[in-house]
Amino acid sequence: xxxxxxxxxxxxxxxxxxxxxxxxxxxxxxxxxxxxxxxxxxxxxxxxxxxxxxxxxxxxxxxxxxxxxxxxxxxxxxxxxxxxxxxxxxxxxxxxxxxxxxxxxxxxxxxxxxxxxxxxxxxxxxxxxxxxxxxxxxxxxxxxxxxxxxxxxxxxxxxxxxxxxxxxxxxxxxxxxxxxxxxxxxxxxxxxxxxxxxxxxxxxxxxxxxxxxxxxxxxxxxxxxxxxxxxxxxxxxxxxxxxxxxxxxxxxxxxxxxxxxxxxxxxxxxxxxxxxxxxxxxxxxxxxxxxxxxxxxxxxxxxxxxxxxxxxxxxxxxxxxxxxxxxxxxxxxxxxxxxxxxxxxxxxxxxxxxxxxxxxxxxxxxxxxxxxxxxxxxxxxxxxxxxxxxxxxxxxxxxxxxxxxxxxxxxxxxxxxxxxxxxxxxxxxxxxxxxxxxxxxxxxxxxxxxxxxxxxxxxxxxxxxxxxxxxxxxxxxxxxxxxxxxxxxxxxxxxxxxxxxxxxxxxxxxxxxxxxxxxxxxxxxxxxxxxxxxxxxxxxxxxxxxxxxxxxxxxxxxxxxxxxxxxxxxxxxxxxxxxxxxxxxxxxxxxxxxxxxxxxxxxxxxxxxxxxxx
Ligand code: F6R
Numbered sequence: 001x002x003x004x005x006x007x008x009x010x011x012x013x014x015x016x017x018x019x020x021x022x023x024x025x026x027x028x029x030x031x032x033x034x035x036x037x038x039x040x041x042x043x044x045x046x047x048x049x050x051x052x053x054x055x056x057x058x059x060x061x062x063x064x065x066x067x068x069x070x071x072x073x074x075x076x077x078x079x080x081x082x083x084x085x086x087x088x089x090x091x092x093x094x095x096x097x098x099x100x101x102x103x104x105x106x107x108x109x110x111x112x113x114x115x116x117x118x119x120x121x122x123x124x125x126x127x128x129x130x131x132x133x134x135x136x137x138x139x140x141x142x143x144x145x146x147x148x149x150x151x152x153x154x155x156x157x158x159x160x161x162x163x164x165x166x167x168x169x170x171x172x173x174x175x176x177x178x179x180x181x182x183x184x185x186x187x188x189x190x191x192x193x194x195x196x197x198x199x200x201x202x203x204x205x206x207x208x209x210x211x212x213x214x215x216x217x218x219x220x221x222x223x224x225x226x227x228x229x230x231x232x233x234x235x236x237x238x239x240x241x242x243x244x245x246x247x248x249x250x251x252x253x254x255x256x257x258x259x260x261x262x263x264x265x266x267x268x269x270x271x272x273x274x275x276x277x278x279x280x281x282x283x284x285x286x287x288x289x290x291x292x293x294x295x296x297x298x299x300x301x302x303x304x305x306x307x308x309x310x311x312x313x314x315x316x317x318x319x320x321x322x323x324x325x326x327x328x329x330x331x332x333x334x335x336x337x338x339x340x341x342x343x344x345x346x347x348x349x350x351x352x353x354x355x356x357x358x359x360x361x362x363x364x365x366x367x368x369x370x371x372x373x374x375x376x377x378x379x380x381x382x383x384x385x386x387x388x389x390x391x392x393x394x395x396x397x398x399x400x401x402x403x404x405x406x407x408x409x410x411x412x413x414x415x416x417x418x419x420x421x422x423x424x425x426x427x428x429x430x431x432x433x434x435x436x437x438x439x440x441x442x443x444x445x446x447x448x449x450x451x452x453x454x455x456x457x458x459x460x461x462x463x464x465x466x467x468x469x470x471x472x473x474x475x476x477x478x479x480x481x482x483x484x485x486x487x488x489x490x491x492x493x494x495x496x497x498x499x500x501x502x503x504x505x506x507x508x509x510x511x512x513x514x515x516x517x518x519x520x521x522x523x524x525x526x527x528x529x530x531x532x533x534x535x536x537x538x539x540x541x542x543x544x545x546x547x548x549x550x551x552x553x554x555x556x557x558x559x560x561x562x563x564x565x566x567x568x569x570x571x572x573x574x575x576x577x578x579x580x581x582x583x584x585x586x587x588x589x590x591x592x593x594x595x596x597x598x599x600x601x602x603x604x605x606x607x608x609x610x611x612x613x614x
Contacts, residue, residue: 001075001608002087002101003027004182005199006163006173007068008220009190014064016192017071020199021052023248026256026402026602026609027101027195028075031086034059035097036066037170045097047086051603068170068220070163070193072099075608078107079124089128091135092120095167096145098131101195102159102180102612110155130156134164146217146227149174153215153229159359159612161210163193171220177210180612181357181384184208184216184224186238191218196381197241198248198400205241209383242382247399257403257495257601261587262454265447267398267408268580271415272443280440285416287376287392288423294374295424298348301326302341302373304333304364305352306611308406308490312413313352314483315579319421322576325430333360334614336367343371350376350420351393354401354409355610356384363614365389378416380409394420403602404609405495407587410487411450411580418443418576442574446581449571453584456568460585463550463566464592467521473500474515475586476508476542477525478535484525484579488586495601496594505538516547523589524564525582528554529575539563550589552582 003024007016017034032055033047044066048058052073072087079085088097104110107126110133115121119132130152138148145166153160153176161180165173175182175193185192185200185207192200193216197207208224210216214234217225226234253259260267276283288295301320303313310332317328331339333351337360343349349368353361356379365386368375377386377393380401387393396412422440425431467473473492477485486502493500503512505524516522522542526535536559542549543563551564554572561567570581594601 001028001077001610001612003073003195004070004099004101004161004163004193006070006175006193006218007190008171008173008218009187010067011190013066013069014059017069018052018056020194021055021071021073023198024195025052025073026404028073028608029603030076030081031074031083032072033086033088034069034071035088035090035165036064036069037165037167038063038065041167041170043090043094043097043167045088045090047083047088049081049083049086068165068173070097070099070165070173077103078126085123085125087127089123089125089131091131093135096131096135096164098127098134098162098164100127100130101161102178103614104130104156104160105158106156130160130162131164145169145172146174146215149176150215150227150229150231161195173218174215175210175218176215178212179359179362179385182210183383184210184218186224189221191224193218197243201241201243201248202245206238207241207383208236208238211388239383243400248402255403255602257405257407257591260401260403260408261584261591263399264408264411264584265451265454267412268415268450269447270397270399271412272419272446275419276440276443280437280444283419283423283426283440285419285423286394288420291374291392292427294348296427297346298326299344299346301328301348301350302343303328303330303350303352304336304361304368306333306358306360308410308487309352309354309413311483311487311490312410312417313350314486315414315480316350316352316417316421318480319417319576320424323421323425323431324428326424331364333358333364337363341367341371343368343373345372347373348376349373350378351386351390352378352413353386354380354406354413356381356386357610357612359612359614362386362389378413380412404604404607405491405590405601410583414579415443415446439574439576442577446573446577449573449581450584453570453581456585457588460568460588461592464589464596468593468596470498470519470521472515472520473498474508474512474520474522475500475502475525476505476522476538478505478531479529480575480579481525481527481529481582484583484586485523487583488523488525488590491587491590492593494607495590495604496597496599497605498593505535508538509541513541513545516542516545518546518548521548521550523586524549524551526551526553526560527570527578527582528557528572529578536560552585
């Protein structure tokens with residue numbers, strides 16, 4: 001949540017930082033700010049409520065000359081979005097400026113102590129407490145900023161990624177992280193710092209991912225220095241960045257979300273590449289074959305995830321139970337962590353997270369590890385925290401997902417889960433070899449079939465006009481289509497702000513059926529699978545109550561066509577692969593409805609891409 005950028009070098013810091021903030025805006029966009037030290041040693045801090053564009057407008061007539069600076073785009077946790085709560089925050093004497101991503105849990109105690117020592121505060125944020133504390137320590141201990149940061153962080157309970165600059169030392173940035181991401185870009189005579197590498201991908205591909213409780217000293221003209229909180233010098237591990245600038249641009253699409261929906265044929269291809277090989281005869285997934293015994297002897301699998309990733313996990317449950325005959329539970333990471341979970345070393349916990357940074361999922365992983373379970377991670381962002389915290393895992397390889405509403409990550413996760421289930425089934429011999437091979441061959445066809453589904457876009461755009469002003473939607477599905485219904489409803493809610501409920505179709509008659517009337521459309525996911533006849537009767541039940549029906553059906557389905565008001569036909573695929581095919585029209589439907597309503601689909605209100613706070 002919140003994005004941090006820092007720069008030190010010979011270039012124009014303002015331009016680098018503002019460009020970087022635009023790239024990080026997906027992380028939060030309720031206010032933005034920048035701190036720069038000019039060549040006279042003056043610390044200029046500019047911040048405004050609103051998006052990065054508002055900050056740029058605000059800075060138009062300001063002095064933005066500088067070769068060092070830090071900047072921030074905010075997703076509010078403590079204190080409403082406002083100019084004064086925006087970052088950077090500064091020490092009372094105006095010597096330090098600091099940006100922060102995360103939450104300082106003990107900020108109230110620290111604040112009270114500082115007030116007793118005569119400090120005055122200008123904001124309601126936990127962040128201001130941190131910068132005042134660092135300066136207080138620096139002045140009272142007569143120490144360097146690096147030492148003061150270290151001492152202050154020892155007193156802090158919570159999560160942080162921070163960057164600090166000092167008026168009197170325009171050649172240095174001190175930064176640190178704990179449970180919130182931070183990466184340093186190492187260029188020629190310049191350094192970059194950011195919550196992820198996207199702000200500096202065009203400047204350098206040499207990166208250093210900070211570890212938890214690591215402090216970095218970035219000094220102009222000198223090599224980086226990394227320290228632990230107890231002041232041991234750590235080794236610098238410079239990695240090569242796997243990200244290209246074109247992945248971060250809209251590539252001619254009006255929105256990242258639409259680009260990412262249309263990218264799915266190629267992201268699915270990337271996701272499968274090198275994993276389903278030899279025409280489906282061989283499947284290999286990182287971290288599974290090298291932990292064969294663990295997967296073969298697992299007594300139970302527990303998924304932990306949030307939001308869209310939780311919906312993928314639910315599909316994972318169907319896949320693993322069907323193919324591997326292992327009992328599976330699916331938990332919201334936020335509930336799991338406080339539910340006194342009962343785990344044993346015979347359990348495998350699988351954490352799914354696009355960002356690899358979701359705080360609740362990370363906390364669930366720590367609990368699971370602590371209880372002796374084997375933890376496997378499925379994430380998208382290389383170098384993020386979850387792959388580091390798990391025993392083993394794999395990436396979905398769908399490239400940076402920038403639209404706040406997850407689309408290509410969802411289909412990538414489901415594809416990885418399919419390959420995971422097939423791999424375990426093969427190890428455990430729970431499925432005939434020819435069935436495994438047949439499904440593996442179908443996975444190879446998914447890019448082409450999703451491409452075909454995308455051809456429905458013009459029809460869906462027209463259809464969206466009919467339902468743009470509906471106030472409520474019901475999404476129904478059974479079996480593998482039930483999580484798809486949940487996901488379809490979430491997509492609509494988050495970008496169009498229309499209330500939508502996903503429900504298991506058969507459960508509808510136990511309550512939600514009372515809501516059905518001509519005003520409330522039902523989207524029914526009804527591909528030809530082993531529950532097809534059952535869902536046909538659910539379609540009839542909705543129709544009998546005067547409801548309007550949009551049905552997602554398999555090509556050539558005449559039965560539902562006769563009952564539903566609108567049908568969207570998708571290609572026939574094996575049942576376990578239907579979620580990948582049926583979720584795509586739902587992504588498009590929510591996109592077009594939101595566009596018709598004039599909503600900002602890439603930055604929906606109150607949301608942010610990665611939720612690094614509880
Ligand atoms: C919805 C969406 C969120 C995320 C959730 C978990 O479109 O994007 O619901 O799925 O915040 O995020 P990750 O997968 O990064 O852990």
